[in-house]
Amino acid sequence: MKLRRTMLFMPGNNPGMLQTADTFGADSVIFDLEDAVALTEKDAARILVTEAMRTMNYGETEVVIRINPLSSPFAMTDIDKMARLKPDAILLPKATPEDMEILKKELERIEKEEGFESGTIKVHALVETAYGVETVYETIKSSNRIQAVLLGGEDLAADLAVKRTKDSEELFYARTKVVNACKALKVDAIDTPFTDTNDYEGLAGDSRKAKMLGFSGKLAINPRQIDTIHEVYSPTKQEINNALRVMAAKEEAEKEGLGVFSLDGKMVDLPIINRAIQTLEIAEMIGLLD
Amino acid sequence: MKNILEREIPEFIEGYGNVKQYKGYLSNKDGVIKKDFKFKTISAQDSKLHTDLNKLMDKLPLKDGMVVSFHHHLRNGDFVLNMVMEEIEKRGYKNITIAASSIFPCHKGLVKMIEDKVVTQIYAAYISGPVAEAISQGKLERPAIMHTHGGRARIFESGERTIDVAFMAAPTSDEYGNINGVDGKSACGALGYAHTDAELANIVVAITDNLVEYPNTTIEINQTLVDYVLVVDAIGNPKGIVSGTTQITKNPIGLKVADLTAKFIEESGYLKNGMSFQTGAGGISLAVAAQLKNIMKRKEICGSFASGGITGYIVDMYKEGLFKALFDVQCFDLDAIKSAKENPAHITMSASMYANANNKGAVVNKLDVVILGATEIDTNFNVNVTTGSNGVIMGGSGGHSDTAAGSKLCIIVSQLVNSRISVVKDKVTTLTTPGETVDILVTERGIAINPLRKDLLEKFKDSKLPLKTIEELREIARNMTGQENEIEFEDEIVAVVEYRDGTVVDTIKKVK
Numbered sequence: 001m002k003l004r005r006t007m008l009f010m011p012g013n014n015p016g017m018l019q020t021a022d023t024f025g026a027d028s029v030i031f032d033l034e035d036a037v038a039l040t041e042k043d044a045a046r047i048l049v050t051e052a053m054r055t056m057n058y059g060e061t062e063v064v065i066r067i068n069p070l071s072s073p074f075a076m077t078d079i080d081k082m083a084r085l086k087p088d089a090i091l092l093p094k095a096t097p098e099d100m101e102i103l104k105k106e107l108e109r110i111e112k113e114e115g116f117e118s119g120t121i122k123v124h125a126l127v128e129t130a131y132g133v134e135t136v137y138e139t140i141k142s143s144n145r146i147q148a149v150l151l152g153g154e155d156l157a158a159d160l161a162v163k164r165t166k167d168s169e170e171l172f173y174a175r176t177k178v179v180n181a182c183k184a185l186k187v188d189a190i191d192t193p194f195t196d197t198n199d200y201e202g203l204a205g206d207s208r209k210a211k212m213l214g215f216s217g218k219l220a221i222n223p224r225q226i227d228t229i230h231e232v233y234s235p236t237k238q239e240i241n242n243a244l245r246v247m248a249a250k251e252e253a254e255k256e257g258l259g260v261f262s263l264d265g266k267m268v269d270l271p272i273i274n275r276a277i278q279t280l281e282i283a284e285m286i287g288l289l290d
Numbered sequence: 291m292k293n294i295l296e297r298e299i300p301e302f303i304e305g306y307g308n309v310k311q312y313k314g315y316l317s318n319k320d321g322v323i324k325k326d327f328k329f330k331t332i333s334a335q336d337s338k339l340h341t342d343l344n345k346l347m348d349k350l351p352l353k354d355g356m357v358v359s360f361h362h363h364l365r366n367g368d369f370v371l372n373m374v375m376e377e378i379e380k381r382g383y384k385n386i387t388i389a390a391s392s393i394f395p396c397h398k399g400l401v402k403m404i405e406d407k408v409v410t411q412i413y414a415a416y417i418s419g420p421v422a423e424a425i426s427q428g429k430l431e432r433p434a435i436m437h438t439h440g441g442r443a444r445i446f447e448s449g450e451r452t453i454d455v456a457f458m459a460a461p462t463s464d465e466y467g468n469i470n471g472v473d474g475k476s477a478c479g480a481l482g483y484a485h486t487d488a489e490l491a492n493i494v495v496a497i498t499d500n501l502v503e504y505p506n507t508t509i510e511i512n513q514t515l516v517d518y519v520l521v522v523d524a525i526g527n528p529k530g531i532v533s534g535t536t537q538i539t540k541n542p543i544g545l546k547v548a549d550l551t552a553k554f555i556e557e558s559g560y561l562k563n564g565m566s567f568q569t570g571a572g573g574i575s576l577a578v579a580a581q582l583k584n585i586m587k588r589k590e591i592c593g594s595f596a597s598g599g600i601t602g603y604i605v606d607m608y609k610e611g612l613f614k615a616l617f618d619v620q621c622f623d624l625d626a627i628k629s630a631k632e633n634p635a636h637i638t639m640s641a642s643m644y645a646n647a648n649n650k651g652a653v654v655n656k657l658d659v660v661i662l663g664a665t666e667i668d669t670n671f672n673v674n675v676t677t678g679s680n681g682v683i684m685g686g687s688g689g690h691s692d693t694a695a696g697s698k699l700c701i702i703v704s705q706l707v708n709s710r711i712s713v714v715k716d717k718v719t720t721l722t723t724p725g726e727t728v729d730i731l732v733t734e735r736g737i738a739i740n741p742l743r744k745d746l747l748e749k750f751k752d753s754k755l756p757l758k759t760i761e762e763l764r765e766i767a768r769n770m771t772g773q774e775n776e777i778e779f780e781d782e783i784v785a786v787v788e789y790r791d792g793t794v795v796d797t798i799k800k801v802k
Contacts, residue, residue, distance in 0.1 A: 019707060019770065020543055023734040055770070223542035227549075287754055 002062065003027045003285050004148060004188050004217040005233035006226050011036035012045035012065075018052040021061070024223035025230070028062035033078055034069070034093055042074050046081050053085040064124055066091040070099045079103065083110045083121050089147060094155070095125035097138040104143050119145060124190075128152030129159045133174045137181040146187055150219060151178050153192030166202055168192070168209070179214035193219040200228050207232035234286055235279045243276035243283075295672060297721055297796045305411075305432030306786050310793045315695045315727050318791035320648065325449030325490055330517060339465040339501075340520045347377055349518070350493060355385045356454040359491060361484040362392035362416070363459065363471060363620055367530025370459040370497050372399050373522070379408045385431075387411040389453055391442060391483040391641070392688070395419025396530060404429050413451070415439050416686035425784050426682040428800035434785040436676060436683075436798075439619070440645025440652060440692040441790040443486045447642060447649070450792065456491035458484050458516075459525045463498040464506040467516025471621075472508060472631040474500030476526045479621020479630045480600070481510050485640030488515040499525045508631065510638055536601040536623045538580050539573025543734050547574050547703050550755065551661065551732045552581030557753055558746065560658050560699050563591055567613070568598040568693055569661040571622040574703045576603050578661050586612045597644070597653050598660075598689065600636070605629040608636070617653050619644045619689075645692035647790040654689070654696025662690055664702045664731075666718040669760050671725030671740045673702060674718040676787060679711050681777035681801050683785060687722050692790050694727040706733035712767030712774070714760060719777055721796040722787060735766055778802045 008026035010017040012033045021029040031052070037045040049065060065087045067078035071094070083090060083106070092103055100123070107121045123145040127136050133156065140146050153171050157164040164170065171192065182189035191210035194203045207218050207229050218229045235243070246263060250273055253261035261268055283289045293299045293312050302308055332338070340346040358378070360371045371390060376399065378386060386409050393400070393412065398420035403409045405424075410431035415438055417425065425434045437445060445451050462473040471481040476499055488494050488511045495518045496511075539545065555561050555578075567582070569575040580603065586593065587610070596604045597617035602625025608616050615635040621627045629636045645654050654660075665685070666674040673694075678684040694700040704713045713733065729746065731738045736758035739746045750757055758766075779799035787796040 016543075016709075020734060023546055024542060025546075057769075224540075224545060 001281055001285075002147075003282065004062070004190055006217060006220050006229045007064065007150065007190055008220045008223060008226065009036065009066075009193070012049045013037050013041045015048055018048060019056065021063075022058040024226050026061065026220060026223070026226050027217065028064055028088075029058070030064045030066050030091055032066045033074070033082070034066050042068070046078065050081065050085060053087065062088045064089045064091050066093060066126070069094045070102055076106070079106045080110065083107055084114055086116065086121060089122040089124045091124045091126055091150070093126045093152070094129055094132060095127055095139050096129070096132050097135050097142050100125065100139050100142045100146075104145065107145065121145065122147050124148045124150055126150045126152050127174075127178055128155035130156070133177055136178055137184065140181060140185045140187055148188035148190055149178055149182050150190040151175060151192045154195070166196070166206075168206060175210065175213050175215070183214060188216045189214060191215040191218040193221045194225065195221065197222040197224060203228045204232060235283050235288065239279055240283045240288060243279040246272060246276035247280065293795070295721055295724055295795060296717075299794050299797060303433060303783055303786060303797065306435070312724070312789055312793040312795045315724055315789070318648070318793065324447050325452070327490060329514070332517075337465070338467055338517065338519045340518055343373065343377055343520060343522065346495065346518060346520050347381065350455055350495070352378065352381065352383055352455070354383055355387075356383070357387040357389055357452060359389040359453040359456045359487045360391070361458060361481065361487060362390060362394070363478040363481055363483060364476065364526035364531050365478075366394040366396045367527035368394065368396055368459065369524055369526050370457055371397055373497075374457045375400065375403060375409070379403055379406075384408055385410045387413065389413040389446075389451070391439070392416035392686070393418070393421050397421055401429070407431060411435070413437060413442070413445070414686065415442055416688045418684055422683035426677075426798070426801045428780070428782055428784050430784065433783050433797070435788055436686045436785050437788045438645065438687040438691045438790045439483070439641050439689040440647055440654070441788055441792065442483075443640070443642035443646040444648050444790070444792065446486050446490045447646065453487055453491035455493045455495060456487035458487060458494060458496050458511075460496040460498040460519075461525070462500040462502055462506060462508075463496045463519050464502050464504040465519055466504055466513040467494075467496050467519050468504075468506040468509045468513045469496055469498075469511040469516070470506060470508040471510060472627055473502070474498070476500070476524065476528060476531060477627050478531050479627040480618040480638040482619030482639055482644060483641045484511060486642060493517045495520055497522060497525055499523060532621065532627065533623050536571050536576060536603060537573070538576045538603070541573060543705050544574040545577055546734045547705065547732055548577030548581050550734075550737060551578045551701055551703050552585060553755060554701070554730065554732060554737055555582065555659055555699070556585050557750065557755065558699060559749065561585065561589075561591060563593075565591070565593040566595045566597065566656055566658045567593055568596065568657055568659070568697070569604075570663065571599055571601050572663055575661045575663065576601065578703065579603055579607065583607055583610075583612060597657065598693070600626040600630070602626055605636070608633070617644070645689050645696070645790070647692070647695065652692070652696060654693050657693060657697040659699045659701065660693040660697040661701050661703055662694065664704050664713060666715050667702055667704070667713055667728070667731055667760075668715050668718045668725070669764055671728040671731070671760065672718050672721045673723040673725070673728055674720045676722045677720040677798060681719055681779060683798060687787075691723040691727070694723045695790065699730065700728050701730040701732060702728060703732050706735045706763060707767050707770050710771055712764070712771050714764040714767050715774070716764070720787060720798055724789070724795060731760060731763065733763060736763055738763055
């Protein structure tokens with residue numbers, strides 16, 4: 001299991017940020033060649049990201065590169081240059097099943113040319129259009145390269161011609177649709193970023209809401225957002241203690257040969273055990289278990 | 291010869307004299323003899339008040355080779371040093387020694403005076419800007435002496451050097467020389483660095499742009515020490531004196547370093563009721579204070595005192611009950627000035643009380659935790675805050691060495707690699723603060739504990755904080771930046787770095 005509580009965007013043309021990308025504690029970093037990079041800087045960003053990928057050791061941090069949309073004149077060069085660096089994943093913006101097909105073919109070609117094992121260049125899909133939301137299930141289904149779907153609320157709101165608000169009611173349908181498709185096909189669902197980088201309470205509230213809907217993490221646009229998001233997406237002490245008690249009761253029941261058992265007067269069934277296992281896995285990964 | 295810090299220090303330096311070698315930060319325990327001081331009698335008929343610099347200068351016993359002093363509380367907005375030195379230059383005096391607690395870019399007019407041999411020696415705890423560059427280029431006839439804030443008090447209190455005339459910027463004064471720094475259009479707050487000069491100079495001239503009716507009701511330096519009061523239109527540019535509010539950094543790396551630092555302090559055991567604390571006005575330093583504030587509030591901890599240069603942020607912590615008192619040697623912003631005036635437990639202190647190693651006990655000795663910066667730090671934890679990456683002077687100890695030596699926990703905070711330059715070096719270009727007084731380095735890529743602090747190594751052996759050896763941090767940085775080229779210097783010594791006790795920790799050579 002790969003944790004993606006936070007995926008932090010970093011401009012691909014900022015050497016200082018590329019150099020320190022892994023120090024903020026984000027589970028994933030996304031080197032951006034798209035929105036954060038001016039049209040005249042696209043080349044520079046590709047060169048800098050290439051050098052960073054060759055020079056830096058980002059350790060356990062997942063490194064993702066966001067290419068430009070396939071509708072732009074930059075996308076094919078982006079794919080050709082970036083896929084050869086073999087980042088942990090390529091992030092496809094404005095993802096649709098049709099674009100995914102094109103990307104897939106390109107990646108297959110590059111894998112052959114580079115002698116990479118087939119299917120090893122992974123993809124995350126950024127869903128940020130009404131069409132993308134409606135077809136998200138097909139997009140994920142189209143390739144087993146896809147590991148996560150990210151929701152892009154800003155572009156989506158523009159496409160829907162609605163106002164982007166702080167409580168994100170306008171994204172409710174898209175959020176639940178994306179989560180459901182991701183859960184159905186066992187990939188991660190990552191929520192849209194919260195754009196007011198000075199409003200930590202708002203960020204915490206927005207993160208809690210998305211977690212409640214089923215998202216497994218959230219995009220971040222500033223390193224200062226990471227701690228707040230992690231707090232929401234990390235199990236609480238109480239959740240960890242409950243999980244430990246469930247596992248202890250399970251072990252006890254197994255010793256006694258009981259198939260079903262109860263804890264605090266409530267029956268413990270498989271979903272509860274699975275949730276406890278997952279909680280403990282996450283707690284272990286982020287060092288919350290003693 | 292090489293001193294115990296592995297620096298090549300001659301026994302004698304031309305233009306400086308015999309060298310007292312550094313033998314450890316606690317090696318010089320001799321108290322200093324306070325210099326004999328003779329009052330001049332001023333009778334009831336005498337007036338101290340002058341409104342014309344020219345006429346006042348006629349009265350002063352100026353001569354070639356004299357020592358004139360200035361404090362730096364007006365920082366980069368100071369007019370007084372330039373105003374006085376221009377007059378001295380006009381009168382044709384040569385071979386002047388300037389003893390300024392610090393020199394800033396606004397003092398660039400000194401460069402020509404250095405070239406013309408009007409000024410031939412400088413004492414300061416901090417020098418930045420064109421004067422610093424001129425010194426590094428070898429233009430000053432004798433080596434500049436870069437002491438510490440506490441060291442400056444010791445130099446003059448001991449009579450090692452004598453100040454002939456102190457020209458003292460006074461944001462507010464009455465006609466008899468009762469001075470404060472908290473009132474007036476050029477208010478700068480505490481006047482900690484002016485006390486030494488007021489108490490020990492043969493002649494003290496207060497220069498003010500805010501003359502108030504006698505008696506001035508707020509007095510930091512009193513009339514018994516002041517010979518003359520000169521009224522001028524302006525002693526400084528308020529914009530360069532203090533900032534409106536001092537801001538906490540928004541730089542995510544700085545915040546990351548601050549976060550790690552606060553967590554380290556929390557785990558160290560020093561964060562408890564009665565803790566004393568000092569931090570600078572720099573972005574990361576203030577961010578550490580912000581993080582500590584949250585922890586102190588959560589844990590309901592009340593500290594003893596915060597000291598040093600005081601900022602509005604530290605004043606807020608005091609107001610919220612997180613510190614019982616503030617010891618203030620200089621104010622960094624308007625809120626600090628206001629507080630120095632209004633809050634009885636906001637105590638102004640002299641540089642000697644703050645940091646002199648050889649008096650009966652300085653405030654730094656009572657410090658638990660100090661947060662300091664570094665331009666470079668080597669794998670022996672020696673710190674450079676004097677020269678930049680090109681070898682040119684760009685700062686100086688100020689209170690760095692003093693607080694490092696006095697405090698129980700001295701933490702250096704810095705970005706590990708900034709603009710392709712690693713802060714950790716095999717050997718610092720200039721040694722300002724000896725590594726034996728530095729306990730911790732915190733960077734965004736890990737925390738290193740000085741191996742001399744075996745107690746801390748033991749305490750943190752099971753910590754989840756990212757602890758590394760300083761050699762490991764050096765290696766991480768080297769992998770990113772490559773091995774640096776050594777800076778090339780000429781043989782000529784252009785400045786001497788004096789430790790707080792007057793021993794020499796390093797010399798600075800002329801840049802090529």
